[in-house]
Every structure is written in C-alpha cells, then in structure tokens.
Amino acid sequence: MKRYLFVVGPPLDSGVVGQLIANRYWVVTPKLVLETHPEKPPHFPHTVPRWLKPYLKLTPYGPQIPKVYGYLPETNEERWLLEYDNFASNLQERFEQGQFLSKLEEVWESASAIRQLNWLLQISQLWQPLQVQGVVGTLINSELLRVNGPVLHLQELEIDQTPVTLKELGVLWSQWQDTVRLEIQSFYQQLCQELRHGELKSSEGLIEQLEQGLKQVVGSQQRHYEIATASDTGPNRSHNEDAYYQPNSSVKENSSEKALAIVCDGVGGHQGGEIASHLAIEQLLQYLKKVNEQSPQEIIAELEQAVSLANDVISEQNDSEHRYGQQRMGTTLVMALADEYKMYITHVGDSRIYWITNQGCYQLTLDDDLASRQTRLGHMLYREALQQPSAGALVQALGMSSSQLLHPTTQQLIIDEDSVFLLCSDGLSDNDLVELHWEAEILPILTEGKDVKMVAQRLISLANDLNGHDNVTVSLVKCSVSESGEDSLTATFEELTQASSNQKTISSQQTAPVTASAKKKKKQRLQWVILLIVLMMSGFSIAYWGFAEVRQSLQEWQDNLEMMKNRSE
DSSP states (O other), X not given: OOEEEEEESSOOOGGGTTSEETTTEEEEETTEEEESOTTSOOBOOSSOOGGGHHHHHTGGGGGGSOEEEEEOOSSSSOOEEEEOOEEOHHHHHHXXXXXXXXXXXXXXXXXXXXXXXXXXXHHHHHHHHHHHTTOGGGGGOGGGEEEETTXXXXXXXXXXXXXXXXHHHHHHHHTTGGGSOGGGHHHHHHHHHHHHTTOOOOHHHHHHHHXXXXXXXXXXXXXXXXXXXXXXXXXXXXXXXXXXXXXXXXXXXXXXXXXXXXXXXXXXXXXXXXXXXHHHHHHHHHHHTTOOSOOHHHHHHHXXXXXXXXXXXXXXXXXXXXXXXXXXXXXXXXXXEEETTEEEEEEESSOEEEEEOSSEEEEOXXXXXXXXXXXHTTSSOHHHHTTSTTTTOBSOOBTSSOGGGOOOEEEEEEOOSOEEEEEEOHHHHGGGHHHHHHHHHTTHHHHTOOOHHHHHHHHHHHHHHHTOSSOEEEEEEEEEEEEOOOOOOHHHHHHHHHHHTTSTTOOHHHHSOOHHHHHHHHHHHHHHHHHXXXXXXXXXXXXXXXXXXXXXXXXXXXXXXXXXXXXXX
C-alpha cells in the first residue's frame, strides 16, 4: 500500500522533484510526496499550530476531511503533510504521474443526476461543522472540491478571512447550471436562486431541499442487498464474546424486510462481554422492528434511541449484579441499516465499518478510544496519539454507564453505485489489516463477482493468521445498483419546489403566484395530452409496454420536445 501525501504550506522547490527529502519522502510534485518508510512514525510538532486544529476537530466527519499526517522537516518554511483514505490502484497510478483527485467541476457534467445531488448534499452536510471551525470558505473554493466516485474530498482546509454565507455557495453552484442534468434542471435553478437571494437561511433547510430532490430521481435505480456474516473464537481465546445479526442473506430495496447488519464485540468481566453483546443485539432488534418509513432525521433519532435503550438494559443488569469498574460488562456496536437509497451507519466503541467502492476503501467510523479523543479535542495529531500508552483504551461502550453519558455516532450515505460495507470487530481491523488487504480480498466482490460468503470466511482466516489475538467477526453487505428505466420529469421538481414553499426554510417569493411557472406547467400538461392521443390513435400502447425500443423512442421524442421548449423560452 503506497501512501501519497499532500503538502500544505508553500510548494516545495521544483528542483527537489524526483528526489528524496528528510530521508523518507520522495517528491512527486511540489505539492505531492510519497512516504517511503510508512512503518516509521512521522515527525510530530511540539505544539499543534492554531490554524491546524480544525483538521483535528473535524476528524469525525470521515473521508471528506483529510487527516494531518505529520510535520515535514528539513525545509526552510513550515510545511505539513495530509493523508487521505485508501485509494484504488488506478488512482495511485495518477498520483505517480503527479496528478491528484479530479475537481468536482471537471466531472460534474458527466455525472448522473443522483450523483450531482449526492455531491451537493455532502457539501451541505459539511457546512455547519466547517462554519464552527472557521473554515467554511473551503466549500466555495472550487479548486479544493475534489471527488472520487461518489465521495467528496476536500483537498485541504482554507481559513476564513471574512464571514462566508450561503449566498456565496449559491454563486458557486450557479456556475454549474448549464451542465446540470436535464431531469433536475428546474429544481437546481430554483435552488441556486434561493441561495443567491438569501432565501435559504440555514444549511439544515438546504439539506432538507436536497433530500426532497433526491427522492424524485432515485426511482431511476433499484438496489439489491446481499449479506454474509462469519465469526470465530480465534486461535488464542477460549470463548467468543462477539455477537452479530443479519436477516435473510438477500434483501431487495422495496421489500418489507430492511437490509440490516449488526456486529458487537463484548468487553468486561468473567463471561460478561458475551452476555452484553447478545443483550445488545436482542434489544436493538426489538426496538428496530417499530421503525417505519420516516424522514432521515427521524430515522437517525430512532437509531440512536435504540442504542440508548440497549445501553440502559445492559447497564441496569450490571447494577443489579453489583458489577463495578473493570467488572462491568459492556459491548461495542457497529450497525448498518439500508433504507431505500440510503445506508445508515451507527457505532459505539472500536468496532469499525468500512465502505468499499471501485475507487477506494473508506473507514466510516472513528474509534471511541483515547487516541481519537485526543485528536478530536485538538491536542495531538492522530498518529502521535497512537504512540501514547493506553492509546486504544475505550472511552465508551454500551452498558458501562447511563445513556445520558453515551454519545453514539450515526451518519447517512447515498448509495448510487455498487459497493460493499464491511462491519468488523477489532480482531480483523487491528494492525491495519483491512487497509492492507481490502483491494485483494474485498474489491473482487465488485470487480469479479466473488461470492460474499466466501470472502467473509477468507477474512476470518486472514484475521486468525495475521492477528489471531482476539475473537473476530465480519459482516459484508453488498449493495448492487441497477437502472430501473424510470425517469423523473422536470414538472415533478416544479411541483416539489411549490410544495416546499409551505416549509419553514422557504422564501416569501415562493408563496406568491408565479405566472411563468403556471404557463410552463400548462405547456407540459398539453404535451402529455398530445402524447397520449398519439399513443391511442396509433395503437402503440401495446407496443409501448411490450417493447423497450418503443419506450426509448418515445422518451427521446419527449426529451426533444423539452429541449425545443427550453430554447424557445
């Protein structure tokens, strides 16, 4: 695994390109170096500079935020190195040639409507946390907005010199209006207008609108989930304190049964960990059966409530059995719940969830241990914190105390391409085993159609052979995305925008009658009437439903009408 690092600060002198500096960093470009001794800890500062702390405090926000790797010594100016998640080999080849990730604006036009909205949603979700840290201007600098498939990456963070507002975000997004996908064009134009005019007052309102927009285009895709789980005591343990849950191995997106996977790693006194992990699974399942179709915010609240209730059941049993201190039983938790086109990720402790796509492997969860806490507080770089005594000691787990002191982390992801989610206990993730072997062991599920059950068993063997110090449990959730052939209409977004005017985030302009919009809708209704008459008179209705070619021709005819109408206006 090659580790390419981005240089923050003044670019290196072009004269050192192709040379080794500080006896370990091979200079690819003045802003990109290759670590030649990844087994050694990097150089750490005596104190963390103030401007660097936003990187540390934003660590929980996952793959989008680069991590500070270390200090670049032996240079005449202050320079730091940033590291990113594990990219696939084809991207590593780009780095070898001195290229970095593609700019969002470079690949915007070629992206699907779902992906365009997905990128915008990620920007919107980062707005508030970056604003708190004084680096939200990063999100309006198109040079810093990079993408790798479905994932947005910030090349680096830019300190705000003046206050930054959503109006400026609207100005940037408006620059992409000409190349936005036709099926979301009307919605996108209206959204940009609201941002520019200051009618959207908060990032929460923006997120809400984008999620409503996504609902209108996800019908063009269908998702199928396949789950495989395996667990083993390991060569050096007498019993297995891990527990897991999976439903039927195959789940369709719209079926009554949701794709759900849970892995727990028990900790605590004599046989207590085993009891705690199974108690957690039992309580979570009882509660999650009651979760129905809800908004994303409500689902996140329900998941965290389920975790809190499971925590209290274990904690109360600890109290009733007079378990105190290290004798208290507890458990870590990682849980993945698929709901339509979204995957919800919840975790407590140091079990992990990774997201594997064709482009990379992303660690979605941040361990609840001392090292991560030191980093989140801005005290130490993460790799420096890992060198400290008791760096891996847990700071929270289910059952150790009241749920009032528990802080589960839940996040949502949009699934718009084939991918695999790996849930695992630390029996697998310790010693960077996943980072080192994901491309050889897990990626073939996507690239070669490898069976998920076989891969799950292979990961167990890998963990026992190369780690072997603990129980090991892995759960693989494969998500296959296919095109359903359904198309959303521009009119749907106009109706969506009009409906949104009754919500708290919408402007007074939207509540007033809009003559032009009414004329547009009238035109579109007339076009559909004409289309239906043609179908009925020509006897094409049977052919339409019987032959995909006819449907495609009619769709092309409709698109041509739409483009002619847009030109005339």
